[in-house]
Every structure is written in structure tokens, then in C-alpha cells.
Amino acid sequence: MKNKPNKPNKREFSLVEDDNSNTTDTTNTTNTNNTTEKLKVSKKTTNNNIKPKKNSVSNAFNNLQTFRTRLPIWKEQKNLIETVKNNETIIIIGEMGSGKSTQTPQFLLEAGLASNGSIAITQPRRVAAISLATRVAKEFGSKLGREIGYSVRFDEMTSNSTIIKYLTDGMLLRELLSDPLLLNYSIVILDEAHERTMRTDILFGMMKRAQEIRKSKMKPLKIIIMSATLNSEKFANYFNTAAILKISGRQFPVNIIYCTEPKSDYLDTAFTSIFQIHIEQPAGDILVFLPGQEDIEILEKLILENASAIPPEKPKIITCLLFAALPTEQQTKVFDPAPPGTRKVILSTNIAETSITIGNVKYVIDTGKCKMRKFNARIGMESLSVENISKNSADQRMGRAGREGPGFCYRLYTEEEYTKMEKETDPEIKRCNIASIILLLKALGIDNVFEFDYLDAPSRNLIKRAMEQLFILNALDNQGKISDLGKRMAEFPLEPTFARVLIASQYMGCIKEAIDIVSLLSVDSIFFTPQDQRENAMDMKRKFISPLGDLITYLNVLKSYEAHKGEVDWCGRNYINRRNMKHVIKVRKQLNQLCDRMNMSPTNTCGDDYETILKCLLFGFFRQSAILQPDNNYKVIVSSQNVNIHPSSTLFNKKIEVVMYAELVLTSKPYIKNVSAIQSNWIVDFAPKI
């Protein structure tokens, strides 16, 4: 193996959403549906005793039925059904791969428990919702989108006949906006509850509330909480009378191999391990867990560069990537079987950590690292840093092997390091910026967000910060009540700042440009700068640069990208990240459709009137403006915090008097990124609006 991995130029902290999220960087969740079929699930009255369709009987179908009967959960079927019949809330704890996510809803449906409405089953990530629905539709013997469907951000496959719906936790939250008691459902299953995303945490409270209200007057709501690794007592206490059901038994054993000594460079160790497994171990695909997109791309490049060193008698290696910012179609490609004569190496963030089964994965390599988002409420700064994972995460990662046969998990850390890991990670609601969910709670009619029935309450400081941010965006009035504007903002599946910019763009007459910029900010970077070609990359970048800063520069790149559509290797020659540009175009398409539905014409444009565009952005980023100081640093106007323009910005060292930024990151010092030049009098114009 000729090359050693370069030490990645890691972005230690950033304001963009992390790979934990089931969303792209700027988008959050959605209630949109863009299929032609009628998508709302109708209220069911005749779901009793629905059985899998036998008209599609084939060998494959029969094999799947036999397979189902061998899952550990199968022998608990009767017990599970009885427990659900006799209790309002049930906590199901079962080993990874025991069959919870695929079988539980099918058992309940077949037992006639969905006669009063459908079954919703939430997943923290869209790739899991889609792959589970696809699998269960096959087991059920029906076409995906009929009895078994899914609903994820900007993508829905359901119909009037859908009775089991896999959906992201964010989608279910959005459904609450139009159906606060979720009357479409008789059973809601909150799967992978240990992940404790802030959306799932809010769902716990909202479900409990809906169950209570429905108990006396309407058809009852059953709540099921599922996980392999959960503090069941804590949940049982929270849900008052919850029953706990434990499913024992794994399908297949997984052999865990630890490093004998600590490793300082996880990328280097992962690289060596992949090739060692490939050369020495029998067939079976490899799933590697890495902290983020950047590491994934570096490792992929190294694997491909070294592929020629593989002995010719060995299979070829093909790589497959999985991270949150990838469009759904690319994410679901990981499920395609590797062509004959190849071994698939999947490089993934923790989005493959729970719920999913990737066929033929026999080896898991766990670097023990993830990217974690944290919010410092005191200074209002969010950071994203590479951290050690928790024991729960390590076990979930291990659980991705051994799903179709015995597996191996290579932990790139020592057993002692594992023992020292935290049992579980702090829930997001206690460590992230919660402005988006506070807005959603307010839109759902929860006025006193301090007293909401949280499983773990966020600190008062965190709530106050979120409310202050929403107040500055005019989403809340000075009594903390949601404004009409706030209600409209909550309808957008976007972070509140971005929703505010889009709404303002209608008033400013630049909807097209606002959508373009929100889409461009949904990726880490549209530029591609190889370490060894920095100067060439800079030369090529120069022609796009606007004196007004990064965001207008991005707009120039987008225009040029579209003008040169179809030109071979335009991206490569111009050092533009092709994959990210494709993602930008996809997000833009989705936002166009969304704005269209909200009667905001996506073709409404101000052309090259950059002043209008920047003023429009100020509606969302007002709080994020900073003034040049005599020492050439900047001071954030609202917080007086000292910040520096990041060297990657086109305004680095340009000494612009006032700037507005879209991102604040904390590495060696606080840096602002995605910076634009603005005028001080624009800020004054805004002041009365606060």
C-alpha cells in the first residue's frame, strides 16, 4: 500500500447541521408531498385482520415468510400482541436484529389492532424509513406505497391504502401541525428511541398529550417505544403505566476485535484494516463508520488510489458512500448488491448506525468517532466537533454486522477505551440549538414551553436563547407568543433563519435568489480544493469571486455551472465539487416546489440587484452581523463577541467595515464563514423591526 492517509484537514466546529441529522444542512423537516397520488392516509375502518397478500406467492416470498419465523421476535408474537392489547403504552427492548422494526407493525396489523387507524413507525433518519418500508412491503407481498409506505423529507410513497407508514420523526412532528391528535393513527411506534433526537424527544411529550386527550373522548392511541439499548425504567416512569416487554435472542453472533493499543490516527487505521480484511478474510462486504463527509471522501480517494496494489486473484474493491448531505437516491444505492467479483466497502457516518440492514455486510469497522453538535447558550455559539462515541453507539454499530449470518466488528480502539466510554450520549435537546423545535411547539399551541412535559428538560437558558432568537426573527412577539409570521415560518421545513429569509424574499422581490442561496448553503462547500493543488484551485476560483463576499460568489458559481451544463469536466477544471452542486440543484428543486405550494413564485427575481439580495438575507441573519475593529478583528453587533473572518472566505483580510455571516465555527478561535459585505445603514434600517 503506497500512500498513507494525509491527516485530514478537519473542520472541528461548524454551525451547519451535523451528519446525525436526517435532514440536509439547511432543511429540517417537511409536511410536503410531491407525488401525484393522494397522499393523506384516510381514516381506516376496515383494517381488521389484514393478511399479507398471497397473490404474489413466489419462492422469494415464501423464503421471506420462512425467514420471518426464524427471527427471535417471532416466538414472542402472541405475548407482544397481548401486551399491546392490554396496555396503552409499551416499551419494547430487543436485541439488534431481533426483528423489532420490521415485524412489530406487521404483527399488530395482522392481529387487527390497526382497525381504528393506521400504524405509524418513526425513524430518526430517512434512509432507515425508506429501507424498512421497502423490506416490509416485500415481506407483506405488496407494492411499496400501497399497504406499506414511507414518508420522509420531500419524498412520500403512500396511498389511501397505506396502513403501515414508516416516517422520519420530523415528518410525524409536521403531521401534528394539521392533525394535533394524530387521529389518522391507532398506533404510533417511536423506534430507535435511544437516539434521543430533539424531534423524537418532542414527540414523546406530544404523543403522551394526544393519548391523554384521546383516552376520554375518542378512539384510543397506543404508543410503543422501541430500542435495543434504552433505559426502559426511565421511559416507563415517564409514561406512567407503560408495560416493558423484553425480546431476548440475537439472530447471529458478532465477533468483536479490539485494537491492542490506542491508535492516534483513525483514518490511517481504518485504511489499513480495510485492506487487511480484504486480503485475508473471506467474502462479505465491509461497513466503515467515520465521523463525517470529509473523512469519508479522503478515505474513498485513498482506497481508489491504492486499489491497483490488490493482487489480481483477489476481488476488486468498490466503494459506496453514505452521509446525510447525500440525496436520497444516492443514499439508497448502498443497498444495491455488489457486482460479482467485487467486495463493497461502505464508508458511512453514524446514519447507518441504527435500524438499517445492509445486505451482505459481514465486517464492521468502527473508528469510535462521530461528529457531535453542541450549543453554548451563553455565547449563542453552536459547534460541531469530532468526539468519542458512547457505548450504546458502539453496540449499535456492531449490530450492523451479523444480520444475515455471523459477523465481525473491528473496533479501532482498545477494550479499555470502550469501557471508559459514556454509556449514552446526552440527548440533543440538552445540547443543541433548539430554536426550531421551540417554534414548532409554539405553532402546536404549547405556549408555555418552559413547562412542557419533557422527558429531559432543556436548561432554562437554552430555552431563553431559542426564544430570544425567535423574537429577533419576529417569530415571537414581546410576550413570547407566536406571531402570524412565526406561524408561517413554522410551515417551512427549514431552520427558522432560512425560513425568515424565504418569507422576506417575497416582500423584497428576490424569491429565486433567496432559494438559490439557501440551497447553496445546504452543502459544506461547493468548492473542491485538493491539498496539493491549492494555488491552481485558487486561480480558477478567482473568476467567480464577488467583492460582496461568499454568498454572491456562490451565486456566480451556480450561474456559471448552469451556463456550462453538459460541458465535460467543467466542475473538475474549475475545482467545483460536482457531488455537492448536484445536491444544491436537488434542494433547490424541492424548495421551488415548496414555495410554489405556498403561493410564492419561485421565478420572482431581482436579477443582479445584489443589494436587494443581501438586504433580504439580513432578515434572517440580522443577529449575525459584525463590525470591523481597529485590530482588524470583528465584533458581533448583538453580542459583542469577538470573531475572525475564516481564511477560506473571499473577504478574508479585506477589511470590510460591516459584514453579515451565515455560519460561526469554533476551532482555534471563533471564525465566521459564508461572509458578505453589507452597509451599516442597512442595519440601522432594521433596528426598529426588532
Ligand SMILES: Nc1ncnc2c1ncn2[C@@H]1O[C@H](COP(=O)(O)OP(=O)(O)OP(=O)(O)O)[C@@H](O)[C@H]1O
Ligand atoms: N433490507 C433488508 N434486507 C435484508 N434483510 C433485512 C432487511 N431488513 C431487515 N432484514 C433482516 O431482518 C432482521 C430484522 O431486522 P429488524 O430491522 O426488524 O431488526 P431490529 O430488531 O429492529 O434491529 P435494530 O435494533 O438493529 O434496528 C435483520 O437482522 C435482517 O436479517
